[in-house]
Structures are given as C-alpha cells and as structure tokens.
Amino acid sequence: MIPAAFDYHRPASLDDAVKLLAQYGDEARVVAGGHSLIPMMKLRLAQPGHLVDLQDIAALKGIKDTGAGFEIGAMTTQREIIQSAALTAACPILKEAAEQIADPQIRYCGTLGGNVANGDPGNDMPAIMLALDAVYLAKGPAGTRELKARDFYESAYATKLKEGEILTTIRIPKPPAGHGSAYVKQKRKIGDYATAAAAVVLTMSGGKCASAAVSLTNVGDTALFAAAAGAALVGSSLDQAAIDKAVQAAVGIAQPSKDTRGPVDFRKSVAGVMVRRAIEAAAKRAR
Amino acid sequence: MAKMHVKMTVNGGEVEALAEPRTLLIHFLREQLSLTGPHVGCDTSHCGACTVDLDGKSVKSCTVFVAQANGASVTTIEGIANADGTLHVLQEMFREHHGLQCGFCTPGMITRAYRLLQENPNPTETEIRYGISGNLCRCTGYQNIVKAIRAAADQLSGKKEAAE
The missing domain is CATH 1.10.150.120 ([2Fe-2S]-binding domain)
Incomplete structure (x- = not known):
C-alpha cells in the first residue's frame, strides 16, 4: 500500500508549523505519531499534499506539574505517559488507559495529542479527558484558544479544532487525593478498538459518593460523557441500586453501530458491563 | 514529487540516499538498502514482522515514512548479531x-x-x-x-x- 505523494515539512517551532498550515490550507495535515494518519494515507483515504511533521518542536513535549494539575505537551507519547511516576501518582487512570492502547510499538509512537485531536470515537483518551474535565490548548494564526474536552467532540472525526490550528497542550486538573478511578475496556484482541469501554473518576466522603464522572469509548460518534450516570452515583453509598441506575443511564446514551465487534444490543450490553466494572473498581480504589 | 536527501545511521553505519518522502521505512530498508531481514507481513501495523529499532524505540517500519526517520539511528535484525559475526x-x-x-x-x-x-x-x-x-x-x-x-x-x- 503506497500513499499518494506529498511534500514533507519538519518545522523547528510551533510558529513555523502554524505558518505552514496557513500557507497550505486544507492541503496540509500535521503528523504526530502517525499511527492513525499513515494507515489512512496508505489506504488513500487521506491524501494530504503537504505533511507537517511536529517531531522537532520542543514546545510540544514534556509533562509539567503546575500544582493544581498537569500540562502535557501534545507530542507526549503513550509510553511516556505510562512511565511518568508523577502522573501515575496523582492521576493513575492515564497510565491505566495508555496501557490498553494498541501495542508496545504503537505506544512508542502514538501521542496523547494525536489521540485526543483525531476525533476517532475508537480512540481511548478522549473518554479519559471527558472524565477528568481536561482542557485543550489550540494554537492558530490568531493565537491560542482554550477548549474544554467536554465541548470538543462534535461527531466522528469532527471536533472544535479549526483548520489551521494545532492542538498543543492538554491541561488536566488533578483529581482530589483519595479519589478512585478506573478505565475498563473490552476488546477482541491486542490492537483492536474497544467493543465498549468506560472511564470512571469518583470521590468518597463519609461513606457517600461526593462526585462522579462517567464516560464511554466507541459506543457513539464520539466519546460520550454520561452526566446522568455520574449524577446517579453522587450521594449514594455506591450500593447496588445506585450502580444499577448509573449503568442504565450510561447505556441509555450509548449508540453503537453494528460492526465486526457485534450487533448493537450486544455492544450496549458490553458498555453496561464496562460501566459497572469501572464503578466497582474505582470504588475499591477510593479512600 | 521531488526526492529528498535522507541521511541516517543504519546498523552503526552512515547511510545517505535520495528517496521520496512517502517511501515507507520498511521499503527503504528492504529495497534501497537491501536489508531484507525486516519483513512486510500485514502492511497494516498489526503483525510486527517489520519491527526495527528507531532511536531506541521499537517501531513498525511499515507505518513510518522515511522522511520521519531522516536523521535517526535504525537497527534491524542484521545489526543485532555481535560485531565478530557470532549470534546475539x-x-x-x-x-x-x-x-x-x-x-x-x-x-x-x-x-x-x-x-x-x-x-x-x-x-x-x-x-x-x-x-x-x-x-x-x-x-x-x-x-x-x-x-x-x-x-x-x-x-x-x-x-x-x-x-x-
């Protein structure tokens, strides 16, 4: 499979990258780890005339602890997330999710920025960002904008990112110490997207659930934030009745398509099981 | 499209060549450098038969453009054996x-x-x-x-x- 020809650019700075995108318009695509874009190019489903490789831009790399949260450069790889002791200590769901993405080779290349900006409902990190209430920074010719992850996803491959903008940074608020979280994913094999997956981040206070965020992967056009599922847990002791209600609320917003992973009813059912397991795991981990 | 000048270290030796940017690293290694150790298996980044070491990372060379690897250090199976030719x-x-x-x-x-x-x-x-x-x-x-x-x-x- 040979992709269509393109001109290759490797800018050394973010400003240069933004200029290249302005210059070439919809002919240009940025490439981060490349493991979503290059397969599409090999199938000629994507045929950019200009490929802007972000690998030399130092400003897009690194994990910064800001006290209240983390600022993660978009070019940070899944492997670097797995290896960051600081991230894992404060926000273990990032490592748990990254370890379930694709396979070792792909985790060396695949980036957090690519995963969240691509808009593929099969990508795992968008659901994590919804659960954590992350904010994305996007830089374009007019400057930098802040975009809430919970408002970012419009439909499959369609996001609030405008033509000419580059997603540069992922800002994650630290969940309170003692929170419990889990990302539970059903997949047919290594390297497959989820049949369904669920992320849960919750806090407990005096035996009652004080806050809860629930989100879903690959059972809709985008990752889904299940606000009603979270609300069903808050105030409860995470008893069976509350969990049943949350599962029902989450499954209620799932709209998976029938595909090789199974028929619609099956995938909804799996989504429910994932939500239940994620709540139970997060509850066990919460203090 | 114009070919680009590519320079990288492959199995410890400097390599310079002209290649189209769209050339996949696996094809560059196999067809231009005659390093046929890494294989094209699935050609869809699943099987890992094309795995090479790129700057200390295992990568599937069917999913890397030669342009992205410009300036990098690559090790293939041909470079794994010991310097004296005995097996690793x-x-x-x-x-x-x-x-x-x-x-x-x-x-x-x-x-x-x-x-x-x-x-x-x-x-x-x-x-x-x-x-x-x-x-x-x-x-x-x-x-x-x-x-x-x-x-x-x-x-x-x-x-x-x-x-x-």
Missing part, C-alpha cells in the same frame, strides 16, 4: 529453544525482544507476553518464543554478573 544471545536462544517454526515473524520478534530486554532485563513471563503483544506468530503458539526470551534474559544477566 537472543538469536542463540531462539535457536536453542526452537522459538520459531516458519521464521517469518522472527526478525521482528527478536528485534522487539532486544529492546524489551534493554528496558527490562529481568521480565516475568507476563511482562514478556505483554512486551511482545505487538508481534504476531501464526506457527508457534508463542510458548517457545517466551522461553527463548526468558532464557536470553538469564544468560545476559549472568554474563553481566560474571563481568563484574
């Missing part, structure tokens, strides 16, 4: 423990195992299986591959202790 311990252990049948996945498998042991010199069986989960073998059922990697880890750590 991993290669020896794959032979010893019969870690292959048809052999098609073996270059990728060994190149991946090489990086795995660099990062984790004493992996458990679970860690080995997780570490090679991006490499498919359709013959062996993996049992002897895991054994071979574990045996290589033992030999390599034994050697290190003996040298100290």
Whole structure:
C-alpha cells in the first residue's frame, strides 16, 4: 500500500508549523505519531499534499506539574505517559488507559495529542479527558484558544479544532487525593478498538459518593460523557441500586453501530458491563 | 514529487540516499538498502514482522515514512548479531529453544525482544507476553518464543554478573 505523494515539512517551532498550515490550507495535515494518519494515507483515504511533521518542536513535549494539575505537551507519547511516576501518582487512570492502547510499538509512537485531536470515537483518551474535565490548548494564526474536552467532540472525526490550528497542550486538573478511578475496556484482541469501554473518576466522603464522572469509548460518534450516570452515583453509598441506575443511564446514551465487534444490543450490553466494572473498581480504589 | 536527501545511521553505519518522502521505512530498508531481514507481513501495523529499532524505540517500519526517520539511528535484525559475526544471545536462544517454526515473524520478534530486554532485563513471563503483544506468530503458539526470551534474559544477566 503506497500513499499518494506529498511534500514533507519538519518545522523547528510551533510558529513555523502554524505558518505552514496557513500557507497550505486544507492541503496540509500535521503528523504526530502517525499511527492513525499513515494507515489512512496508505489506504488513500487521506491524501494530504503537504505533511507537517511536529517531531522537532520542543514546545510540544514534556509533562509539567503546575500544582493544581498537569500540562502535557501534545507530542507526549503513550509510553511516556505510562512511565511518568508523577502522573501515575496523582492521576493513575492515564497510565491505566495508555496501557490498553494498541501495542508496545504503537505506544512508542502514538501521542496523547494525536489521540485526543483525531476525533476517532475508537480512540481511548478522549473518554479519559471527558472524565477528568481536561482542557485543550489550540494554537492558530490568531493565537491560542482554550477548549474544554467536554465541548470538543462534535461527531466522528469532527471536533472544535479549526483548520489551521494545532492542538498543543492538554491541561488536566488533578483529581482530589483519595479519589478512585478506573478505565475498563473490552476488546477482541491486542490492537483492536474497544467493543465498549468506560472511564470512571469518583470521590468518597463519609461513606457517600461526593462526585462522579462517567464516560464511554466507541459506543457513539464520539466519546460520550454520561452526566446522568455520574449524577446517579453522587450521594449514594455506591450500593447496588445506585450502580444499577448509573449503568442504565450510561447505556441509555450509548449508540453503537453494528460492526465486526457485534450487533448493537450486544455492544450496549458490553458498555453496561464496562460501566459497572469501572464503578466497582474505582470504588475499591477510593479512600 | 521531488526526492529528498535522507541521511541516517543504519546498523552503526552512515547511510545517505535520495528517496521520496512517502517511501515507507520498511521499503527503504528492504529495497534501497537491501536489508531484507525486516519483513512486510500485514502492511497494516498489526503483525510486527517489520519491527526495527528507531532511536531506541521499537517501531513498525511499515507505518513510518522515511522522511520521519531522516536523521535517526535504525537497527534491524542484521545489526543485532555481535560485531565478530557470532549470534546475539537472543538469536542463540531462539535457536536453542526452537522459538520459531516458519521464521517469518522472527526478525521482528527478536528485534522487539532486544529492546524489551534493554528496558527490562529481568521480565516475568507476563511482562514478556505483554512486551511482545505487538508481534504476531501464526506457527508457534508463542510458548517457545517466551522461553527463548526468558532464557536470553538469564544468560545476559549472568554474563553481566560474571563481568563484574
């Protein structure tokens, strides 16, 4: 499979990258780890005339602890997330999710920025960002904008990112110490997207659930934030009745398509099981 | 489209060539450099037969453009053996423990195992299986591959202790 020809650019700075995108318009695509874009190019489903490789831009790399949260450069790889002791200590769901993405080779290349900006409902990190209430920074010719992850996803491959903008940074608020979280994913094999997956981040206070965020992967056009599922847990002791209600609320917003992973009813059912397991795991981990 | 000037270190030697940016690294290695150790298996970044080491990372060279690898250091299975031409311990252990049948996945498998042991010199069986989960073998059922990697880890750590 040979992709269509393109001109290759490797800018050394973010400003240069933004200029290249302005210059070439919809002919240009940025490439981060490349493991979503290059397969599409090999199938000629994507045929950019200009490929802007972000690998030399130092400003897009690194994990910064800001006290209240983390600022993660978009070019940070899944492997670097797995290896960051600081991230894992404060926000273990990032490592748990990254370890379930694709396979070792792909985790060396695949980036957090690519995963969240691509808009593929099969990508795992968008659901994590919804659960954590992350904010994305996007830089374009007019400057930098802040975009809430919970408002970012419009439909499959369609996001609030405008033509000419580059997603540069992922800002994650630290969940309170003692929170419990889990990302539970059903997949047919290594390297497959989820049949369904669920992320849960919750806090407990005096035996009652004080806050809860629930989100879903690959059972809709985008990752889904299940606000009603979270609300069903808050105030409860995470008893069976509350969990049943949350599962029902989450499954209620799932709209998976029938595909090789199974028929619609099956995938909804799996989504429910994932939500239940994620709540139970997060509850066990919460203090 | 114009060809670009590509320069990289491959198996320890400097390589310069002209290539179209869209050339995949696997095709550049196999067709321009005649390094046919890494194989094209699935051509869809699933099977791992094309695995090479790129700047200390295992990558699937069917999913990297040669342009992206410009300036990098690449090691293929041809560069794994010792400088004197004797086999690397991993290669020896794959032979010893019969870690292959048809052999098609073996270059990728060994190149991946090489990086795995660099990062984790004493992996458990679970860690080995997780570490090679991006490499498919359709013959062996993996049992002897895991054994071979574990045996290589033992030999390599034994050697290190003996040298100290």
